[in-house]
Amino acid sequence: MDGPQVKALAHRLSVAVWGHRVDRVDVPVDRWQANVLLKHCAGHRVLRIYSHGCWLIWNFEHGVSWLCYPVRRWSWEILKAGGTFIREPMAWVAGATTVAARSRGRPLIRSRLDDGREIVLSGRPLFLTLLTPELWRHPHLADIGPDPLADELSMADWRFRLRLSEKSTIARALLDQRVMAGIANPWKCEILHAAGVHPATRAIALNSGQIQQLAVAAQACLTKAYRHYLGDEQPGRLCAVYDRAGEPCPTCGTAITVDRSGRDGHWTWYCPKCQRADGEALLFDDW
Numbered sequence: 480m481d482g483p484q485v486k487a488l489a490h491r492l493s494v495a496v497w498g499h500r501v502d503r504v505d506v507p508v509d510r511w512q513a514n515v516l517l518k519h520c521a522g523h524r525v526l527r528i529y530s531h532g533c534w535l536i537w538n539f540e541h542g543v544s545w546l547c548y549p550v551r552r553w554s555w556e557i558l559k560a561g562g563t564f565i566r567e568p569m570a571w572v573a574g575a576t577t578v579a580a581r582s583r584g585r586p587l588i589r590s591r592l593d594d595g596r597e598i599v600l601s602g603r604p605l606f607l608t609l610l611t612p613e614l615w616r617h618p619h620l621a622d623i624g625p626d627p628l629a630d631e632l633s634m635a636d637w638r639f640r641l642r643l644s645e646k647s648t649i650a651r652a653l654l655d656q657r658v659m660a661g662i663a664n665p666w667k668c669e670i671l672h673a674a675g676v677h678p679a680t681r682a683i684a685l686n687s688g689q690i691q692q693l694a695v696a697a698q699a700c701l702t703k704a705y706r707h708y709l710g711d712e713q714p715g716r717l718c719a720v721y722d723r724a725g726e727p728c729p730t731c732g733t734a735i736t737v738d739r740s741g742r743d744g745h746w747t748w749y750c751p752k753c754q755r756a757d758g759e760a761l762l763f764d765d766w
């Protein structure tokens with residue numbers, strides 16, 4: 480699950496639920512410790528559903544919010560009154576680069592709306608019920624970085640965030656949620672390729688031109704991913720380098736290569752010609 484995917488989910492849920500009142504909240508007693516705050520959302524309208532990085536956030540009118548994070552597989556479904564699906568694509572599950580309809584798992588929370596429809600969350604996400612004014616003070620969110628899809632980020636913001644990272648290379652820094660929220664491994668590879676930055680470049684050694692290119696590439700790649708998850712047709716292939724080892728780079732034709740970012744790091748696919756290592760790059764063993 481990545482930021483663009485959760486943002487697309489938030490958009491679809493928002494369109495379906497916005498302005499409606501949640502009349503009832505059901506929680507299986509054998510699976511979930513019923514939470515007083517959670518149950519008290521019954522009878523209140525949903526003001527806003529949005530995302531920040533991989534967090535899905537529901538704001539209710541009475542100052543309470545739901546926060547959900549897809550630690551493991553989850554699915555959200557909207558059921559017509561009577562329990563039948565509105566249509567198949569109304570279910571979303573975590574996947575590498577797809578948002579696919581899947582059969583329902585065991586429901587975790589069933590919320591019935593004032594028009595009889597039900598929103599069903601299944602799976603095993605992290606789920607918190609918090610007072611809205613205290614939301615961003617919660618330890619899970621207090622240190623999270625800005626979401627490039629939600630926040631207007633300047634060059635200075637990018638430089639500042641990259642300096643915050645304790646990760647030595649840009650490939651690892653981009654996945655650090657305290658630096659930027661919502662960038663998953665496929666989009667990390669795509670952003671670095673679009674910016675022409677070698678994945679082993681030291682994060683704090685990027686020059687102004689490289690930071691500018693990264694900022695532009697992040698906006699473009701994440702927006703493209705978001706539109707893909709919304710179901711918009713995208714010209715060309717979705718991923719230029721991710722999971723394409725040995726295939727020709729779409730820019731220069733050189734074979735795409737793959738390396739692991741450090742001993743416990745993620746694989747990074749990149750073009751050795753478009754993303755040349757400069758003098759500041761680290762040896763791969765030192766990532």
Ligand SMILES: [Zn+2]
Pocket residue numbers: 728729730731732733750751752753754
């Ligand atoms: Zn290339």
